[in-house]
Amino acid sequence: MEKSIVKVEHLSHRYSVQWAIRDINFEITENGIYGLLGSNGAGKSTTMNIMCGVLKQTEGDVYIKGVSMRDNPVEAKKHIGFLPQKPPLYGDLTVEEFLAFTANIRRIPEDEVAGAVKSVMERCGVGHFRKRLIRNLSGGYQQRVGIAQAIIHNPAFVVLDEPTNGLDPNQIIEIRHLIKEIGEDRTVILSTHILSEVQATCDYIRMIEEGQVVFSGTVEEFDNYIVPSTIFVTLASMPSAEELKVLPGVVDAENTGGMNYRVNFSDSREAITKIVETSVARNWQLLEIRAEKSSMDNVFAELSAKSKKH
Numbered sequence: 001m002e003k004s005i006v007k008v009e010h011l012s013h014r015y016s017v018q019w020a021i022r023d024i025n026f027e028i029t030e031n032g033i034y035g036l037l038g039s040n041g042a043g044k045s046t047t048m049n050i051m052c053g054v055l056k057q058t059e060g061d062v063y064i065k066g067v068s069m070r071d072n073p074v075e076a077k078k079h080i081g082f083l084p085q086k087p088p089l090y091g092d093l094t095v096e097e098f099l100a101f102t103a104n105i106r107r108i109p110e111d112e113v114a115g116a117v118k119s120v121m122e123r124c125g126v127g128h129f130r131k132r133l134i135r136n137l138s139g140g141y142q143q144r145v146g147i148a149q150a151i152i153h154n155p156a157f158v159v160l161d162e163p164t165n166g167l168d169p170n171q172i173i174e175i176r177h178l179i180k181e182i183g184e185d186r187t188v189i190l191s192t193h194i195l196s197e198v199q200a201t202c203d204y205i206r207m208i209e210e211g212q213v214v215f216s217g218t219v220e221e222f223d224n225y226i227v228p229s230t231i232f233v234t235l236a237s238m239p240s241a242e243e244l245k246v247l248p249g250v251v252d253a254e255n256t257g258g259m260n261y262r263v264n265f266s267d268s269r270e271a272i273t274k275i276v277e278t279s280v281a282r283n284w285q286l287l288e289i290r291a292e293k294s295s296m297d298n299v300f301a302e303l304s305a306k307s308k309k310h
């Protein structure tokens with residue numbers, strides 16, 4: 001039987017009149033890194049805050065390892081580590097002091113605190129800064145401490161709200177690396193509005209737009225969601241577009257300038273084969289042919305638009 005790590009059931013929330021999220025449903029049964037993707041205001045933070053028990057939902061429930069967040073929040077929270085959008089760091093404490101404080105909040109037994117702090121500092125690469133005040137750390141290292149406080153009690157499920165937000169490119173690479181490491185033996189869900197973030201870090205995507213889930217699947221499935229329908233061809237002898245248009249599998253063709261053509265097709269295999277065969281037969285001097293692969297951005301725009309129509 002599949003084991004449920006997280007189950008979000010009919011989750012809805014309104015802060016005042018407007019629904020911020022409406023009937024969100026999904027379940028995670030496999031370890032891995034999940035990206036909660038959505039544009040600004042889509043409802044990512046609202047969903048994450050409810051999942052972690054720091055915001056009380058209007059309707060629905062979240063189950064962490066089968067435990068209801070509504071009915072038994074203390075037990076459910078034991079399995080969760082959370083890094084909110086604004087990390088809860090105390091600048092006047094040293095890294096070590098802060099993590100010991102966090103270990104106490106997480107009710108780690110007194111005689112195990114020092115060991116847990118040491119181990120999490122090593123894991124998150126902040127051991128050499130253990131005596132430094134948090135406010136004197138760079139943004140990237142502060143974020144490492146933020147991740148360390150989220151995993152100090154070794155939770156099965158870690159929630160990171162926009163973990164690379166505000167970091168410089170090198171820091172982003174380092175934090176992504178750390179997230180991948182901590183995702184090796186647990187489930188991580190991170191939110192972002194940046195597509196490349198998901199592509200670089202995640203195995204799976206849950207995309208929400210306007211408070212509703214519009215896509216659930218692997219990153220690969222997301223990328224292939226929109227089937228390419230255009231081929232770009234470069235022909236040195238510059239035949240008329242009409243000659244391309246009549247080929248089997250081709251729906252439309254236009255010259256986009258000089259030797260370049262854009263071809264729309266109904267069957268990519270047939271269209272490409274016929275273009276290549278005809279090019280050889282008529283000496284069109286084919287220099288390049290490529291099918292347009294829909295980028296994540298296209299898929300994102302398409303899914304956002306789709307959710308707006310519904």
Ligand SMILES: Nc1ncnc2c1ncn2[C@@H]1O[C@H](COP(=O)(O)OP(=O)(O)OP(=O)(O)O)[C@@H](O)[C@H]1O
Pocket residue numbers: 015016020021038039040041042043044045046047193
């Ligand atoms: N405390 C609040 N009071 C009223 N409305 C809120 C509050 N927090 C969020 N909202 C609204 O709820 C909706 C969802 O916001 P949420 O912060 O969950 O989105 P998000 O996807 O996390 O966006 P961002 O990437 O900008 O953080 C938005 O319309 C937002 O304006």
